[in-house]
Amino acid sequence: MTFFMLRLGNFLCKVANCQTKHRALDQKIRAQMEDDDDPWLAPDKLYHFLLCFTLTILFASLALHTRYPFIRRHSILIGSVVSLFAGAAKEVADELGFFKSAGASTRDAIADLIGVLIASFLLHTLRFSIRSSGDKEASPDRDILMV
Structure with missing residues (x-):
């Protein structure tokens, strides 16, 4: 820009x-x-990316193993939202001075968002590949059950 x-x-x-x-x-x-006090290629951005990436996968996995079908169906969305809230809470804490930093950073928030987006994409891809491989194995059984 x-x-x-x-x-x-x-x-x-x-x-x-x-x-x-x-x-x-x-x-x-x-x-x-x-x-520029907040460079794009700083270790801080990598930490933000990795934290939100990991939290998205963790919370999506936890939501996938609940007994409620609505939460299981939307587990990736729930994991993504919780991870973004954690990233936003960290930025608010930075701005309020709870951590030693220069304050809230738009670039940190973008690194959080990129981590969540990549984790969500990988989880969707994994879910789709598991479903498609599961359908191939289940089709012969369905033919037998219909007889």
């Missing part, structure tokens, strides 16, 4: 012929990009 804004500023300045203002804006944007 910042790169796009920089290119748009270049274009507008060429049209308006305002080179001095453009240089100041260019330097300001470049300084912001270099002084």
Whole structure:
């Protein structure tokens, strides 16, 4: 997004012929990009991703083993929502100062969301592959039962 804004500023300045203002804006944007306190490739983002990925799988597995059919049917959704709530609670605690951090981070929340999405995708894929392999084995039995 910042790169796009920089290119748009270049274009507008060429049209308006305002080179001095453009240089100041260019330097300001470049300084912001270099002084980024929350880089995308920080270990913190990996921890957020892994935590939400693991929590999604854990809570979906727990919901899958309950005796209530509605909860079993929606176990992946329940695991995803609980994991996102855990990530959001961590960000609120960061903002309130319970942990040593700079505060809540949008990038941490995005890492949480990516972890949940990948875990949900893998769980859906696993569930679909188990169902499709189970149907192939059950079809000969169904023919016998109908006789």
